[in-house]
Amino acid sequence: MRLKQLEIKGFKSFASQTVVNFDADVIGIVGPNGSGKSNIVDAIRWVLGEQKGSELRLDKMASVIFNGTRKKKPGNLASVSLTFENDKSLLATDYTTVTVTRMLYRSGDSEYRLNGVQCRLKDIRNLFLDTGIGSNSYAIIALGMVDDILADKDNSRRRMFEQAAGISKYKDRKKESLRKLKNTEDDLDRIEDVLHEITNNLSSLEKQAKRARKYRDLKQQYRDFSLLLTGIRVEKLRLDHARLKEETAQAEESYKHTESRITELETQLDQERQRHVDKERLVGERQRKLNALVGELRGLENDQRLLQQRKTFIDQQTRKLAEEIRAASGQLETYATEIGQMTEQLGAEREKLTQREAARQEAEQALQRVKEGHAGLKSQLDSGLREQQQEERKVFELEKRRAINSNQVDNYRYQVDRNLEEMENRTKERATLESEIQQLNADESAAAAALADLETREAQRQQAIETAVGESERLQSELGRINRGLDARRNEYKLTKSMIDSLEGFPESIRYLSKNRSWTPDPQLLSDLLLVEPDYRAAIENFLEPYLNHYVVSSPQEAQAAIQLLADKQKGKAHFFILEAIPDEATAPTASPAGTRPAAEVVTVDAPFRKLTDRLLHGVYVTPEEQLPPQPADGVTILSSGGQYIRRAYSVSGGSVGLFEGKKIGRKKNLELLHREIREAEERSAALSRELEQQRSTLAELRGQRLDRQIPEKQRELNKLQQRAAGLQARAEGFQSYFTDTQAKNAQLQEEADKLVQLNREMDAELIGLRDRINHLRHNVAGTDEDYRRLSEELSSASAAYNQENILFIQQQNRVETLERELAFRGKRREELQRQEVTNREQLKSLEREAGQISQQEGTLERNIGQMRQEKEEYQATLSSAEKAYYDARSLINAREDELRRENRLRQDAQVKVNQLREKFTDVRFKLNGVEERLKIEFNLDLEQLAAVEVEEWTGTVTDLEIKVDRLRSRIGNYGEINPMAVEAYDEMKERHETITQQRDDIIAAKGTLLKTIKEIEDTATVQFLDAFERVRVFFIDVFRSLFTEDDNCDLILLDPENPLESGIEIVAKPKGKRPQTISQLSGGEKTLTATALLFALYLLKPAPFCIFDEVDAPLDDANIAKFNRIVKKFSRDSQFIIVTHNKLTMEAVDSIYGVYTTEQGGSGVVPVQFTELEGSTTFSAR
Structure with a gap:
């Protein structure tokens, strides 16, 4: 690739x-x-x-x-x-x-x-x-990465070896597996906590579920009797509904009769109001006309005032314009005089300007003639000077080169003397170095011993830290175990105390007597007096079940007071043990059947109550056997310790043991025991916390006594001593070669000095000829320079004369321009004043015409105002007659309204009666709706469904039925808090407990699989890495020697062979003739070649594309x-x-x-x- x-x-x-x-x-x-x-x-x-x-x-x-x-x-x-x-x-x-x-x-x-x-x-x-x-x-390797590789910065060597060995994917898989293992352990811890919590809550939920089932039965009885009572009440409400409907119809008929009379009166009243509206409209119309006439009159009077104000303004403007016209005439005469004077002055100044310009041109021509002669002589002088300067530069260059050569000769001779002196000093220094090397070797041995001592002490400290960490982890684990137990006991204490305080599981009579202590200051139930060994609680509770709700009293009087209190409050019945009625003498013991022990021995009770328990448990024995024992003698009862059965002479009873059996007996005693255990656990937890804190302080102190910083410092000190010794040794070995090189260098310096002396002699002869040539050139330049200075003085005088004439010309030119600007300004200002005078005269004529028009308008307004005032008086008389007719009609309307109000009161009384009947009717309907809503909310039924519900027939009175329902409702209300979802929650939590238990088992299995996977990854990666390391090591030695010599030594060493995947890798490189203690002592080139050898060794193992x-x-x-x-x-x-x-x-x-x-x-x-x-x-x- x-x-x-x-x-x-x-x-x-x-x-x-x-x-x-x-x-x-x-x-x-x-x-x-x-x-x-x-x-x-x-x-x-x-x-x-x-x-x-x-x-x-x-x-x-x-x-x-x-x-x-x-x-x-x-x-x-x-x-x-x-x-x-x-x-x-x-x-x-x-x-x-x-x-x-x-x-x-x-x-x-x-x-x-x-x-x-x-x-x-x-x-x-x-x-x-x-x-x-x-x-x-x-x-990809940069120069800075070479030092990183040699210094192993950020484990760069290991990273390169892992890439070359191809174990990066294994390390990634191991890292991923470790992350999954950590997550798995966290999940396991969480599931353990959840299981612990679920286990604690499961028992409480089972009890709540039993209580919820009893509550549901009580609710069913209440539902049946409530539906029966509701059906009776609904029937009565329906009869009332029919009666009120008939009475409401009669009252509504009376209301309608009164309503028709009111309608008739309102019609008559509307007719009277219509006629009254016509009179009101006439009064309004005449009033509007009068108001309009008054408004018009006020407008004319306002116009009259405005004309008077305008007349006053015109008089003021007329006087102002006449004054401005007089002032403008005076300014025009002044400007005419000044313009004439300035015109004459401008002519004279222009003539002077012409004279100055002629004098300036004449001076300029004289200056030009002098400049032409001066330029020719200057060119001749410059040529001579340039030739002289060229010869002088040659002299300067030769003298400079001669001085440099002389200085170089002196330097060579000085260097020879210095070299001889240095050779003498080096001879003395070599003797001193040999003494220092011996001292450094001694110091190096002492430093190595101190380093070994520090490393030993650091190893001891690390061992102490590991011991302290282990002890801290043990204490932390013990503290966690005790705290979990303490939390469990606290939860059990809270639950038990809550059950005791609420008397959960006890009948209403017991709860009432325990809360109302007027009959005895400290009521004691038998179940609270007993403390039974944990293994026998279910057996003793099953046997004493009929008596556990009995109160233990001292005398019959206390029992009588309690019975009377229950009878008065209708709170049911209670049972009592009377201590003074129990004989003090002990009952005759019976022989214990084989494999049993007396039940009284497993019960702890205070001394005053011992005779009671002895009577109750007389002839009762407990056995750990789950199989039924042989038939016992008469008067002997054998109990299974787990509560599976009760064996008597002629009968046996038993079966499954409930989850909460054994929890009722000895609650108060158990509460006291739990309180003591909680206090002891808290003390133990506090002691462990103090011990853990002390252990942590010890650990922190050990960690604070770090020697790992001193060890590198001591190592650096040792390295410095070794480097210093190596440097001194190298210097001592290099002295002889220095002596040979210096002698050869001195001979070469002497030869160079002789060559420079011969060269200086040749330069001296050339300098003599050049100086003669320069003297001849200086003589010629001196004659030309005298003529040049004379012409320069003439040029200066001509230039000064021209500058003076030019200044006078410019000054005269400025005076002419100033006069021209002043003359133009005054002419423009005179024209503006003339235009303003014409405008003011026209405005004055216009104001005089407007004043005449205003006088005519004032006369017309005066006549119109007089006529309107006469019309105003006539309109006011007409308005008074219309207002009188309006108020007469208003009195008739008021009488009709009084009669209408009387009829309205009668209608209102009828309306009130109708409303009252409707309210009763509505109240009955609301009651029916309320009954239906209560049925819907409480039983999710409507009235039609109520009729279809089948309930038991009631033969008593409605009052008895109401009392029955109230009692049931009261029992439900006093039943105390229940968890309505307890049954479902118990079933769900039980299922969840089983599911989470299965998940815990699955996670434990997954944890084992992950640990196995990590072990396989480590084994595979270790084998692959060691194989790659050995191959790279061989390649490194070959490449290193090819870059240096065959006699050079190098190696790759694992610092921790026991843990190769995490071990550091040390590079050993010792070129021939050197003994470096570390790679950092190599030169820059040697470091680069060493890093190159390592890189190419890796390429031999796994070539990079x-x-x-x-x-x-x-x-x-x-x-x-x-x-x-x-x-x-x-x-x-x-x-x-x-x-x-x-x-x-x-x-x-x-x-x-x-x-x-x-x-x-x-x-x-x-x-x-x-x-x-x-x-x-x-x-x-x-x-």
């Missing part, structure tokens, strides 16, 4: 579509710094799925999009496509050509494509899995470059190589070159050069 083509657009500095064809075995990418060479490598990393911006030299991934230049806008899309030839079917696909594309939009959206089809990054990674191709594979080296050859010298190029050529038969380089020797070795250049600041371009097409040619060009 080979790389075929790379297409880049909008990626980093490549704004335009850029295509790179990989059609050779070794391809070079060259260009100046900053041109964008490494961006091609980044593009390949990016398209292969690189997600870290730092690996692409970016602060954020969005920066891959072209950011624009001064001439180009920023791009909106970065797109890179990489095409492979899959001719060897290395990729798991049927296509022979595979193109991978990655696109990123500036909006943040991104796409991956395979052969143009959109896909996921995971699909691309799966495609290249174990092929040696990837964004972080060993196929292509390899990319980004300036990896930078640290290599010419000799090592040749080795590097040879091994690349050798491996290019199996893998394609793409090399980004600055080295000319590497450029010569490649088959084709792509040159990257800067199109403009921030943009890049690419040009190809195919060397295979240029064989035998001496020149070429790249297009």
Whole structure:
């Protein structure tokens, strides 16, 4: 498989579509710094799925999009496509050509494509899995990654070995399996918690289900009697409904009679109101006419006032215009005088301007004649000076070269003296170095011993930490177990206390006597006095079942008080044990049957009640046997400890044991026991918490006493000593070669100094001739310079005279222009005043005509106002007569309205009666509806369905039936809280318990399968990795010696052979003549060759389809470059190589070159050069 083509657009500095064809075995990418060479490598990393911006030299991934230049806008899309030839079917696909594309939009959206089809990054990674191709594979190596490989940064060595060994998929599968195992363990913990909770709740739900069934039976009785009572009530309501319907019809007939009389009166009243409306309309019409006349009169009076105001305004404007006309006449006369004077002055100034212009032209002509003579002489003088300066520069250059040579001779001689002195110093220094090397060897031994001591102490600390961690985990587990038990006991305590407080399962009489303690301060039930051993509770409870609800009292008086209280409150019946009535003497013991023990021994009771339990359990024995025992003697009863049976002399009873049997007896005693156990568990939990906290403090203290920082420091100190010793040894060994080189260098320096002395003698002879020539040229220039200075003075005088005349001319010109502007301004102002005077005179005439018209209008308005005032008085008299007729008609209407109100009151009384009957009728109907709604809500029946319901016949009175229903309702109300869904919830929870138990078993099986899978993965990966490691180790030694010499030593070592999959890998490289303690002590070139040897060893194990080296050859010298190029050529038969380089020797070795250049600041371009097409040619060009 080979790389075929790379297409880049909008990626980093490549704004335009850029295509790179990989059609050779070794391809070079060259260009100046900053041109964008490494961006091609980044593009390949990016398209292969690189997600870290730092690996692409970016602060954020969005920066891959072209950011624009001064001439180009920023791009909106970065797109890179990489095409492979899959001719060897290395990729798991049927296509022979595979193109991978990655696109990123500036909006943040991104796409991956395979052969143009959109896909996921995971699909691309799966495609290249174990092929040696990837964004972080060993196929793409940059210069900085060489140091990462040698320093093993971020386990880079191990990652490369895993890729080459093909175990990456195993590690991924193991990681996935471990994740599934963690999820499985979490699921198992959750299911265990759920099972614990369900188990605790299941027993409570079973009891609630029994209670709910009893409650349903009670509800059924209540339903039957309620339906019977409702049927009786419905029949009575229907009779009332018929009677009220008849009475309502009679009241409505009376109401209708009153309604017709009111209608008649309202008709008469409407007629009177119509006539009254005509009179009202006449009054209104006359009133409107009077108002209109008054409004018109006010308008005329307002017009009269406006005319007077306008007349006053005209008088004011007339006076103002006359004043403006007089002022304008005076200004016009002034302007006429000034214009005449300025015209005469302008003529005189223009004549002076003509004279000044003639004088200026004459001075300019004289200046030009002097300039022409001056320019000719200056040209002659400049020519002589240039020739003189050329000769002087020659002298200066010779003198400078002679001085440089002399200085160089002195430097050579000084260097020879320095070298001799340095050789003497080096001789002394060599003796000193040998002494220092001995001291450093001693220090190195001491540092190695200190490092070993630190490592021993650190190992002991780690062992102590492991012990402390184990103890902490044990305490944590114990604390969790105790806390779970404590939670269970607390829940049981709460449930038991709730049952005791609510007296659940006891009859109403017991609950009433326990809450109302007027008959005794501390009522005691037999079931609360007993504490039975857990294994015998069901047996004792079954036997004492008839007596468990008995109260234990001291005297008959207490029992009498309780019985009287129950009788008074109608709360049922209760039973009592009277202690003082029980004899104190013990009953005669009976012989214990074989394999039994007396039941009294398994019961714990306070001393005052012991004689009662002895009487109740006399002759009662318990046995652990599940099989029925032989027939016992008379008066002997044998109980199965599990509660399966009760065996008497002539009878036996038994059967299945309920889930809650044994829970009723000894509740109060059990509550006290639970309280003690909870207190003890809390104390134990607190003690464990303190112990765990102390253990954690110890662990934190141990972790704080870290020596892992001192160990690297001590190791670095040891390395420094070793490096220092190696450096000193190398310096000592290099002294002899220094002496030989220095002696040869001194001889060469002396020879160079002799050559420079001979050269200076030749320069001295040439300088004498040049100085004579310069003296002759200086004499000629001095004669020409005197004439030049004289002409320069004449030119200065002529120039000053011309400048003076020119200034006078400009000043005169400015005076003429100023007079012309002033004359034009006054002429324009005079014309404006003349136009304004004409306008004012016309306005004055117009105002005089308007004043005459206003006087005529005032006379007309005065006559019209007088006539209207007379008409106003006549209209007011007519209006008064119409108003009198209007008020007479109004009095008649009021009388009719009074009569109508009386009839309305009669109608209202009839309406009230009708409404009352309707309300009663509605009330009966509402009661029927209420009964029907209650039936619907309470029993989901309607009245028709009620008639069809069959119930038992009631022979008593309705009152007795109501009492019966009320009692049933009261019993239901006092039954206490029940869980209506308890039966269904119990069945559902039981089914859920079974389901979750099965799930737990399945998860445990899955956990075992996962552990087995992980073990198989580790075994397979370990074998494959060790095989690959050994092969790479052999390849590494061969390649390393081919790059160095056959005598050089190198090796690859697993630091933790017991755990190879997680072990670090150490590289040992010792070129001949050197003893480096670590790889970091090698030179830059040696490091590069070592890393190259490791990479090519990996390629020998698993050749990568292509390899990319980004300036990896930078640290290599010419000799090592040749080795590097040879091994690349050798491996290019199996893998394609793409090399980004600055080295000319590497450029010569490649088959084709792509040159990257800067199109403009921030943009890049690419040009190809195919060397295979240029064989035998001496020149070429790249297009």
